[in-house]
Amino acid sequence: MSLESKSIFQMEKEIADLRELLRSKEQELRVLKECEGSKTHLSVEKLSKDDIERFSRQIIIPSIGVKGQQLMKGASVLIVGAGGLGCPAAQYLTGSGIGHIGLVDYDEVDRSNLHRQLLHSQENIGVSKVSSAAEALRRLNSNVRISEHSLQLDSSNALNIVQQYDVVIDATDNVATRYLLNDACVISGKPLVSGSALRLEGQLTVYNHHQGPCYRCIFPKPPPPETVTNCGDGGVLGAVPGVIGVLQALEAIKIVLGWTGVLSGQLLLFSGEQSTFRNIRLRAKNPSCDVCGDHPLITKLIDYEQFCGAKATDKESGLSLLKQEQRVSPETLHRSFICKNEGIVIDVRDSEEFNMCALPNSINIPLKKLEEVTTIQKIKEILDSRKKNEENFPVYVLCRRGNDSQRAVLKLEQSLGNENVAVCDLEGGLHAWARAIDSSFPIY
Amino acid sequence: MSQQQGLEITLEFGGGAELLFGNLKKHQVTLPACEGKWTIRSLLTWMKDNLLKERPELFIQGETVRPGILVLVNDADWELLGQLDYEIEAKDNILFISTLHGG
Numbered sequence: 001m002s003l004e005s006k007s008i009f010q011m012e013k014e015i016a017d018l019r020e021l022l023r024s025k026e027q028e029l030r031v032l033k034e035c036e037g038s039k040t041h042l043s044v045e046k047l048s049k050d051d052i053e054r055f056s057r058q059i060i061i062p063s064i065g066v067k068g069q070q071l072m073k074g075a076s077v078l079i080v081g082a083g084g085l086g087c088p089a090a091q092y093l094t095g096s097g098i099g100h101i102g103l104v105d106y107d108e109v110d111r112s113n114l115h116r117q118l119l120h121s122q123e124n125i126g127v128s129k130v131s132s133a134a135e136a137l138r139r140l141n142s143n144v145r146i147s148e149h150s151l152q153l154d155s156s157n158a159l160n161i162v163q164q165y166d167v168v169i170d171a172t173d174n175v176a177t178r179y180l181l182n183d184a185c186v187i188s189g190k191p192l193v194s195g196s197a198l199r200l201e202g203q204l205t206v207y208n209h210h211q212g213p214c215y216r217c218i219f220p221k222p223p224p225p226e227t228v229t230n231c232g233d234g235g236v237l238g239a240v241p242g243v244i245g246v247l248q249a250l251e252a253i254k255i256v257l258g259w260t261g262v263l264s265g266q267l268l269l270f271s272g273e274q275s276t277f278r279n280i281r282l283r284a285k286n287p288s289c290d291v292c293g294d295h296p297l298i299t300k301l302i303d304y305e306q307f308c309g310a311k312a313t314d315k316e317s318g319l320s321l322l323k324q325e326q327r328v329s330p331e332t333l334h335r336s337f338i339c340k341n342e343g344i345v346i347d348v349r350d351s352e353e354f355n356m357c358a359l360p361n362s363i364n365i366p367l368k369k370l371e372e373v374t375t376i377q378k379i380k381e382i383l384d385s386r387k388k389n390e391e392n393f394p395v396y397v398l399c400r401r402g403n404d405s406q407r408a409v410l411k412l413e414q415s416l417g418n419e420n421v422a423v424c425d426l427e428g429g430l431h432a433w434a435r436a437i438d439s440s441f442p443i444y
Numbered sequence: 445m446s447q448q449q450g451l452e453i454t455l456e457f458g459g460g461a462e463l464l465f466g467n468l469k470k471h472q473v474t475l476p477a478c479e480g481k482w483t484i485r486s487l488l489t490w491m492k493d494n495l496l497k498e499r500p501e502l503f504i505q506g507e508t509v510r511p512g513i514l515v516l517v518n519d520a521d522w523e524l525l526g527q528l529d530y531e532i533e534a535k536d537n538i539l540f541i542s543t544l545h546g547g
Contacts, residue, residue: 007505063515080471081547083547084546084547085547086547132543133488171547172545172547173545173547174545175545178545184530187447195547196460196544196545196546196547197544197546197547198460198544198545198546199460201458201544202544203459203541203543203544218514219511219512219543220510220511221511222510223510223511223512223543224511225508226502227502227542228545229513229546230545230546231547232545234546236546241547242545267514269458269541271458277535278519279519280514280516280519280520280521280539280541281519281521282521282523283521283522283523283524314546325542368498376477
């Protein structure tokens with residue numbers, strides 16, 4: 001067994017080293033090709049033998065033709081977000097022969113991305129998403145120029161990047177970046193192909209195209225942060241952003257080709273559950289819009305995290321609602337609850353999450369249910385049967401990351417005020433538990 | 445003209461707004477007969493009292509919907525139809541869609 005696992009380990013290391021070597025050779029080749037390309041720069045938009053053989057199936061569509069393919073070869077598209085929307089969008093744009101693709105993302109590939117972000121392979125966990133996606137795209141078509149912007153888009157760099165491209169694709173995952181990108185596109189006069197997806201639904205529209213409305217015309221005020229759900233909390237079925245991302249590529253191609261029929265002033269709603277597409281008529285451009293109106297108030301980029309009251313990522317930041325004595329470490333919980341069988345553990349995640357993985361003997365009561373009188377009654381019954389006459393009987397509350405558990409402690413302290421219990425939360429949640437106590441526990 | 449009988453309409457929810465309405469995406473409702481005409485303004489009040497299951501502040505703020513919810517009447521943005529003052533007609537389909545931001 002140990003011999004076998006050692007040789008597996010060695011093989012994996014050898015393969016990783018070979019991949020690294022392959023990567024550096026590919027980089028060398030790319031530099032060589034770029035030098036060669038710059039010498040024969042005149043032929044950039046003329047179709048090569050490779051182009052004709054590769055793109056013949058779309059060139060023979062009468063509305064595309066050689067002219068259309070040349071337009072695509074000369075065009076540049078910026079894709080912001082190399083995730084569930086950005087991966088399929090980039091894949092189809094690269095395949096179609098758009099000459100220059102820019103990728104923006106600050107994040108690294110995580111195992112939880114792989115079910116929907118199909119440009120990233122499992123070997124690339126921990127690698128920057130931009131270089132992981134660029135690698136896959138170059139394998140698809142090494143003639144396409146891929147520019148890697150491995151950074152967090154913000155007010156200081158957005159205009160400079162956006163200005164280098166003809167069309168921009170919003171494949172981001174948060175409200176602040178969506179407003180930032182909208183304003184940057186309005187100020188630079190670029191059309192913005194905006195997509196989003198969550199659970200089994202997707203939405204798609206094109207902003208700032210041919211006098212159509214911009215994001216702010218439709219949504220002058222950002223949504224309250226507590227109403228915004230991200231994919232990490234709400235979940236998403238991989239094929240759903242797949243559908244929307246592919247449609248974003250299609251809209252970008254139509255814009256490059258100068259076609260009418262672009263989804264501007266309309267919103268496409270996709271239901272993966274019902275297999276329906278619904279096309280909604282949106283309002284016209286608002287003449288008093290703060291950014292694209294006749295007398296704009298926003299003429300340079302602002303602080304979008306402040307404007308939205310939310311971070312420009314889809315990662316939840318740590319809450320701090322409790323005093324230190326109301327929180328326990330994974331080690332303390334382990335000693336008390338697991339080893340000494342003290343107290344009870346209430347897991348406040350949704351039942352779907354609880355069913356995936358949970359601590360043994362923990363009780364699942366989703367946060368929302370803590371408002372209900374019957375739930376509190378049930379907890380009191382459990383306490384009656386367990387605690388006898390103990391003083392300060394421990395009630396441990398936990399969740400995934402240690403945010404909802406704090407909210408739950410505050411609620412429980414009110415409703416269990418007379419029960420002689422000590423309500424605490426597990427600091428850092430099950431993530432901290434997995435790191436400190438049980439490495440076989442999934443971190444999701 | 446006052447409406448003698450109730451007004452039958454379809455209410456639909458999407459993008460997560462359905463979670464506040466018993467997780468049901470489509471509701472066939474009959475608005476009770478009233479003096480004057482039903483508008484989206486009076487519909488919102490009626491929905492708050494009769495249909496909203498939880499956390500009304502995540503749907504309604506003041507007399508209108510919260511930022512980030514689009515109201516669509518028969519597949520058109522309510523801004524094109526007079527917003528809160530739109531007079532509802534029988535068989536109207538009114539869709540409340542919460543915008544998505546994930547990707």
